[in-house]
Amino acid sequence: MVRVVELSSELSGKKIFERISLEIPRGKITAVMGPSGTGKTTLLRHMTGQLHGVSGKVWVDGLDVAALERKQLYALRERIGFLFQNSALLTDYSVFENVAFPLRQHTRLPEILIRNLVLLKLQAVGLRGAAQLLPSELSGGMARRVALARAIVFDPMLILYDEPFVGLDPIALNQVLKLIRTLNRELGITSILVAHEFAAVRQVADWVHLIAEGRCVASGTPQQLAHADSPWAAQFFGGKIDGPVPFQYPASALDEALGFVGPSS
Amino acid sequence: MKRLNKHSAIVDACYEIGATGWFLVVLLVAIPRSLRYLRETIRQIWFVGAKSLIIIMISGLFVGMVLSLQLYYTLSIFGGTSALGTVVALSLYRELGPVVTALLFAGRAGTSITAEIGLMRATDQLSAMELMAVDPIAFVATPRFLAGLISMPLLVAVFNMMGLFGGHLVGVNWLGIDNGTFWSNMTSNVNVWTDVINGEWKAFVFGAAISLIAVFQGYNAPPTSEGVANATTRTVVWASIVILALDFVMTAFLM
Ligand SMILES: Nc1ncnc2c1ncn2[C@@H]1O[C@H](COP(=O)(O)OP(=O)(O)OP(=O)(O)O)[C@@H](O)[C@H]1O
C-alpha cells in the first residue's frame, strides 16, 4: 500500500532521513516505532504529500505522492484518514461538527445520515454524550478520541495514527485498540500506527518497523522484535538508556557545556 | 516567511509588499473554488461585518456631532452657517466616512482575522484541513477576504447615516439651524455619483486592502504566541498606512 524508497529528507537544513526504505503491506496494521524525534511524524507527512524529500520516492496506493497535482493529491487525501499527534480539532466547531466536517465537505449526504454516521463514530470512541461540547471543553484524552473519530468517519482506505494512545486511561486504551483492530479486520483498512507503547502495539500490530537515525534499523512481527538480538531492538524494547539509540538530542559533551572542562584542555 | 536579521528593514518591507501582492493573486484565483463554501463566507460576513456594527454606529454618531460643532464654528466666521448640512455631508461621504470606518474596521475586524488564522496555523488546524482534502486558502482565507470586501461599503453607509444623524442633532436641535435649510442645502449640493458613490469606491478598496493584509499576516504568522502577536500588530500598522496612502491617491485621481 505504501512504499518508501530510498527517501532522503531535510527540515530546515537538518537531515531527518538518509535513504530510508520501508514497505507497508495492504490490509495490515503496521507500527512505526522509534525514539522521540527520529522523524516518525515527518515520515507520515511525507506519505500525505505535505513534505517532499530531497531524493527518493513515496508511493501510496500506486501513486507517486510528490509528483501529484493538487487535484489528484486532494483526491488521494480524501481516502486517507489522519490522526494528528496534537489532535488539531477545529476550535470554532463543536465536537459533532468536527467529526461531521469531512462528510460535509466531500459528500452530499442527507442530514439525518450524517447525524447517524457521526453519532455512531462518537459512540465507538465513547463520546456520544460529548457531541455538543466545544474542543476547548475537552480533556486531552477526550480530544484525541474525537480526533480519532474524525479520522475514521469516512472509512478511508488508509489510516495514519500518530500516537493514538497518548493520554488514554486503560479502559479507553482497550476501547481504542479494539476499534483499530475492528476497522482493520472488518473493513480491511490498512493502518499505520506510530506509537511508543510496545505493550499496546504488540496487541494489534501485524508488523513493526523500528526507525532510528534516519534509517529503518529493524523490522519484523512484534514477537520477532521483542526477542531480536539486533542491538537497536534489544535496547529500544528493553528501555535501556545506554546503547546505540541515543536518548540525547545531538549536542556537545555535557561536562564541556557545563564549563567543567575547557575546550582546550 | 523567513525573516533574517541581516536584512534591512527596507528590504523586509519590500519583501512583505511583494509577498502580499502575490497573496492577492492566490486569493483571487481561489475565489471560484471558494464558491462552494458560500456558507462560510456568509458566516464571516456576520463575524466581520455585523459584529462591527455597534462600534461603527457609535463612532459615526460622535464623528457627525463633532463635525457639526466644528464646521458650525468655521462657517459662522464667514456667516455661512446655512451651508452646515452640505459641508457635514460632503466631509462624511467623501472623506471621513470611508477613512474612519476603515481604521476602525482594521482595529476591530482585521486584528481578529489575523489572530484567528494565525492561531489556526499554530494549532495545526490548517494542516488538518489540508489532510481532510479541504483547501485552507479556499475555505479559510478567501471567505474572510470576501467578507471584508463586502462588509466595508455597507459599514461605511451605516457610518455615514449615523454621522448625518449626529450632525443633524447638533446642528438643528442644539445650535438651532432651520431643519428645512439643513436638508435642502444638502440635497441640492451633494452629488450621488461624485460624492456618495466615489466614497463607496473608497470603502470597497479599503475593505479589500484591510482584509488582504489581515489574511496575509495571519496566514504567514510564525506558529508561536509571539509570532501571532507580532502579526496582529503588523496588520494594524500596515492597514493604517495603506488606508491613508490609498485615500490620498484615490482622492487625487477620482474625486
Ligand atoms: N519544522 C521543522 N523544522 C526543523 N526541524 C524540524 C521541524 N519539525 C521537526 N523537526 C525536527 O525533525 C525531527 C523529527 O521530528 P518528528 O516530529 O518527525 O519526530 P517524531 O519521531 O514524530 O517524534 P515524537 O515521537 O516525539 O513525536 C526532530 O528532530 C525535530 O527536531
Ligand SMILES: [Mg+2]
Ligand atoms: Mg511525532
